[in-house]
Amino acid sequence: MSVSPRRLRVGAIALAALAIASSTACSAGGSGGNGDGGSAKTLTVNTSFVLKTLDPGRIYEATGLTAVHSLYDTLLTFEGSDVSKPVPALAESFEASPDAKTFTFKLREGVKFSDGTALTADDVVFSLNRLKNVKASPAVMVSGLTFAKTDERTVVVTSATADPNIPVVLAMPSTGVVNSKVAKEHGATDAADAAKSDTAQQYLDTNSVGSGPYVLKSYDPSAQVVLETNPNYWGDKPEFSRVVLRNMDVQTQKLTMQRAGGSEIALDISGKLLEGLPGSLKTSAMQDTVYFLFLNADPAVSPVSSNAKFNQALRAAIDYEGIAGLYGKGAAPGAGLVAPAYPGALPAEEQSKRDVAKAKALLTEAGLTNPTVKFNYPAITYKGVDLGTVATKVQGDAAEAGIKLELTPQPLTTFLDEMRTGKMALGFTPQSLNYPVADSLINNMSPGQATALRSGWTVERADPAVVAAGKKVTETLDLAARAAAMQEWQRAMNAASPYVVLASNSSTVVASGDLTGTDYTAAGWQVDLAAVGRG
Amino acid sequence: MTTTVDDAEPGAVTTTVSRPRPRRALLVFLLKRVAITAGLLLGVTIVTFGLVTVVPGDPVTANLSDQALNDPAAVAAFQEKWGLDQPLYVQYFQYLGNLLTGDLGISQQTGRTVADDLFQYVPATMELAIPTMVLALLIGTGIGMLAAVRNGRVTDQLIRVGALLGLSTPPFWLSLVVLYVFFYQLGLAPSGGRLSTDFSPPPTKTGMYTVDAALAGQWDVAWDAAQHLILPVLVLTSLTVAMLVRFVRSSMLEVLQQDYIRAAYAKGLPARVVFRRHLLRAGLVPVITVSGLAFASLLSGTVLVENIFGWPGLGQYAYRSATALDLPAILGVSLFVALVYTLVNLTVDLLYGLIDPRIRLS
Numbered sequence: 001m002s003v004s005p006r007r008l009r010v011g012a013i014a015l016a017a018l019a020i021a022s023s024t025a026c027s028a029g030g031s032g033g034n035g036d037g038g039s040a041k042t043l044t045v046n047t048s049f050v051l052k053t054l055d056p057g058r059i060y061e062a063t064g065l066t067a068v069h070s071l072y073d074t075l076l077t078f079e080g081s082d083v084s085k086p087v088p089a090l091a092e093s094f095e096a097s098p099d100a101k102t103f104t105f106k107l108r109e110g111v112k113f114s115d116g117t118a119l120t121a122d123d124v125v126f127s128l129n130r131l132k133n134v135k136a137s138p139a140v141m142v143s144g145l146t147f148a149k150t151d152e153r154t155v156v157v158t159s160a161t162a163d164p165n166i167p168v169v170l171a172m173p174s175t176g177v178v179n180s181k182v183a184k185e186h187g188a189t190d191a192a193d194a195a196k197s198d199t200a201q202q203y204l205d206t207n208s209v210g211s212g213p214y215v216l217k218s219y220d221p222s223a224q225v226v227l228e229t230n231p232n233y234w235g236d237k238p239e240f241s242r243v244v245l246r247n248m249d250v251q252t253q254k255l256t257m258q259r260a261g262g263s264e265i266a267l268d269i270s271g272k273l274l275e276g277l278p279g280s281l282k283t284s285a286m287q288d289t290v291y292f293l294f295l296n297a298d299p300a301v302s303p304v305s306s307n308a309k310f311n312q313a314l315r316a317a318i319d320y321e322g323i324a325g326l327y328g329k330g331a332a333p334g335a336g337l338v339a340p341a342y343p344g345a346l347p348a349e350e351q352s353k354r355d356v357a358k359a360k361a362l363l364t365e366a367g368l369t370n371p372t373v374k375f376n377y378p379a380i381t382y383k384g385v386d387l388g389t390v391a392t393k394v395q396g397d398a399a400e401a402g403i404k405l406e407l408t409p410q411p412l413t414t415f416l417d418e419m420r421t422g423k424m425a426l427g428f429t430p431q432s433l434n435y436p437v438a439d440s441l442i443n444n445m446s447p448g449q450a451t452a453l454r455s456g457w458t459v460e461r462a463d464p465a466v467v468a469a470g471k472k473v474t475e476t477l478d479l480a481a482r483a484a485a486m487q488e489w490q491r492a493m494n495a496a497s498p499y500v501v502l503a504s505n506s507s508t509v510v511a512s513g514d515l516t517g518t519d520y521t522a523a524g525w526q527v528d529l530a531a532v533g534r535g
Numbered sequence: 536m537t538t539t540v541d542d543a544e545p546g547a548v549t550t551t552v553s554r555p556r557p558r559r560a561l562l563v564f565l566l567k568r569v570a571i572t573a574g575l576l577l578g579v580t581i582v583t584f585g586l587v588t589v590v591p592g593d594p595v596t597a598n599l600s601d602q603a604l605n606d607p608a609a610v611a612a613f614q615e616k617w618g619l620d621q622p623l624y625v626q627y628f629q630y631l632g633n634l635l636t637g638d639l640g641i642s643q644q645t646g647r648t649v650a651d652d653l654f655q656y657v658p659a660t661m662e663l664a665i666p667t668m669v670l671a672l673l674i675g676t677g678i679g680m681l682a683a684v685r686n687g688r689v690t691d692q693l694i695r696v697g698a699l700l701g702l703s704t705p706p707f708w709l710s711l712v713v714l715y716v717f718f719y720q721l722g723l724a725p726s727g728g729r730l731s732t733d734f735s736p737p738p739t740k741t742g743m744y745t746v747d748a749a750l751a752g753q754w755d756v757a758w759d760a761a762q763h764l765i766l767p768v769l770v771l772t773s774l775t776v777a778m779l780v781r782f783v784r785s786s787m788l789e790v791l792q793q794d795y796i797r798a799a800y801a802k803g804l805p806a807r808v809v810f811r812r813h814l815l816r817a818g819l820v821p822v823i824t825v826s827g828l829a830f831a832s833l834l835s836g837t838v839l840v841e842n843i844f845g846w847p848g849l850g851q852y853a854y855r856s857a858t859a860l861d862l863p864a865i866l867g868v869s870l871f872v873a874l875v876y877t878l879v880n881l882t883v884d885l886l887y888g889l890i891d892p893r894i895r896l897s
Contacts, residue, residue, distance in 0.1 A: 044732045053646055060600050135612035137600035143608075195612035201646045218736070221645050222656065222847035222855070223729065244732035248845045251711055255719045256726045413592035413860055420596060420604065434602060450605035 056176035060137035069525035072176025072210030083436035121149035133194035138174035213530035271328035298456025302425035309366030316359035317401035330506030336490030344486030359401035379409035640863030649867035658742025660848035671775035679783025701777025727845035
């Protein structure tokens with residue numbers, strides 16, 4: 001039998017294609033990060049993107065915070081997972097006035113932006129004023145502050161009211177210092193009307209103009225953000241020359257980590273999803289999220305939820321241990337409104353406990369027989385937990401005490417919108433802090449404050465002891481004493497507030513076994529990418 | 536659409552026997568369609584604007600942090616920036632005015648122009664939709680015909696059960712199963728995304744990585760991008776094939792029962808000739824309609840599949856925009872989808888004439 005040259009050619013091509021396919025298919029088994037497991041310098045970070053911008057003046061979402069922390073230096077920062085004490089970054093030192101109203105920062109010498117130009121006090125003042133005047137989500141943190149330079153290396157931050165937490169605020173990624181000259185060339189302004197006149201976001205989303213350990217290589221808010229090392233960085237060079245933050249569904253993150261060949265991180269595997277992970281992976285977690293119920297204190301909205309005895313009966317009816325079990329590994333029954341990750345949290349022994357007999361007795365005292373309340377919650381899965389499952393458990397627990405809760409799941413935006421109207425009788429929501437200062441809760445959740453008013457909780461309707469406990473926190477300037485005051489405030493809140501803390505849950509970093517420095521931090525940036533190394 | 540018949544073959548629709556000039560008829564037809572499309576797009580903008588205002592939820596709440604919501608200055612700044620402080624009709628006419636100059640507005644989610652977003656996300660979805668449709672048409676048509684020819688036999692029964700299973704399978708579940716088997720267990724394909732993290736996207740020409748990488752001569756990137764297509768295309772093809780099989784089968788069965796097919800067999804024509812000349816042409820006309828709609832559906836967004844595979848396409852963009860009540864983006868996607876459906880319908884109508892010469896446009 002003779003074989004034609006054409007057939008031979010086709011056969012050869014087919015064999016070659018097969019060989020390439022089989023060899024590549026083997027490497028395709030990895031997630032695409034570092035199939036070689038050794039020499040590559042790419043760190044892959046898998047996360048479900050919550051990303052709108054990389055403009056430090058507008059940054060608020062988790063994925064963006066992680067990236068921006070590596071792109072822009074801040075005056076101070078946090079090291080590893082310790083969020084109790086800010087440490088020097090751009091500022092080599094700082095001084096606070098005794099009244100906690102004036103903070104003076106001395107800038108580090110020799111810091112350059114990624115384009116090689118020197119970072120000055122003018123850049124710091126411009127960046128902070130821009131943050132304040134752009135009036136995006138993070139501006140609230142600095143709304144009462146003024147910024148000025150006294151010389152080329154000194155920046156003074158002044159607060160209208162005493163606030164010992166200003167150093168913490170100045171460690172947040174949104175206070176990252178931008179190269180003011182380049183930013184201005186692309187539409188940035190720190191003027192009072194910056195909310196309207198600043199047009200730099202589109203440029204800052206695709207170009208970084210900072211002095212951090214990385215520079216932005218590419219930005220796609222739906223797919224991936226790529227960072228590369230900043231050749232002009234003043235500090236230690238990061239281990240990985242390239243970091244890819246990749247958008248990935250939570251379930252896919254778990255499968256990917258189970259097959260990870262090396263140098264991969266996942267940021268959203270938490271709770272029940274942690275079960276079954278190989279022992280070769282490293283897990284770092286901190287309880288930084290609190291899940292709580294809020295009852296409306298306005299009798300016009302609901303005579304039932306506003307009844308103090310009903311409030312206490314519902315607290316007593318809930319099986320806190322059982323609810324924590326729904327969250328899986330890393331969760332704990334509720335104690336106070338401050339999550340355990342932050343200074344000022346209540347100790348574990350003060351976790352709430354169930355007492356159904358007490359709940360029934362309280363209902364009798366309240367004169368309520370089989371009370372019915374509409375129970376709203378956002379129909380979402382948050383950090384691996386379906387809120388509907390938790391709501392159903394609360395409903396079941398309450399029913400055992402004779403309380404009927406009518407479950408009302410809502411799309412998130414609808415829930416938030418209705419919550420703002422203050423007409424919700426009973427609601428359920430998770431809460432994480434925007435920055436690691438727990439006493440920011442005082443300004444939101446104390447009676448008469450904006451969040452409290454959404455539950456109809458005015459100063460007039462509140463127990464004076466709660467108001468006094470909140471006042472004591474804000475008047476205490478020593479941070480350790482302030483944390484103790486926060487604990488007292490939470491005890492007062494547990495006794496007489498419209499909030500019922502159900503559980504606290506962990507946020508987690510799952511990393512491949514070859515990595516070091518992958519501690520989860522509650523500082524906002526989840527993991528310090530520049531600190532990740534190979535062990 | 537009016538159909539005319541210039542061939543008195545049995546089974547054809549008989550409405551008129553006039554024979555209009557083909558080019559003029561086509562021109563009139565196209566002009567009518569352009570006018571209808573313009574009206575349709577205008578309608579889409581009105582309906583979308585209306586819907587966004589009646590659905591519960593406020594763009595300010597959806598886009599600002601809880602703390603910022605407590606700051607009236609931050610709320611006012613957001614409303615002013617996005618024109619939300621204007622009456623709805625003013626917002627609408629401003630949008631319409633900008634639209635006439637080709638300006639689709641700026642997305643509140645991405646901070647980029649909606650046009651830029653569409654130019655980025657549509658090609659990503661096209662890269663999934665094109666191979667899916669090619670494969671689905673080849674496989675679905677073949678299997679559907681086989682089922683029709685084997686009507687009532689075991690093969691037909693198996694195909695029908697398979698198609699039913701395919702149609703009943705939730706896309707996200709199938710995506711997870713495929714991931715588990717082919718990525719996790721067998722390691723035959725990557726888990727998600729458009730490229731491995733060791734690669735950078737090729738220079739943009741079409742927005743489709745496989746094509747762009749090939750055009751740039753980056754064969755390793757093209758191969759890597761092609762591998763990332765495997766699993767999402769597999770899922771989408773399975774679902775599309777299931778739908779096509781049922782249509783092809785029923786369409787073919789209908790034609791097989793026509794008298795002229797029996798007559799053709801009775802005249803002694805070979806089966807392949809009957810198949811090519813009569814069965815294929817008549818049976819494929821309704822299939823074209825379904826294929827067109829399936830393609831439009833793939834382009835307008837396969838949210839769950841894109842989400843599971845981390846595919847940054849139009850589906851994900853639409854979902855994110857809707858949940859954030861990002862009106863410019865929602866309007867941009869709606870207009871694009873309406874345009875796609877219009878163009879697909881137009882293409883389908885034109886293809887009718889090509890596939891079955893008995894059908895003419897007038």
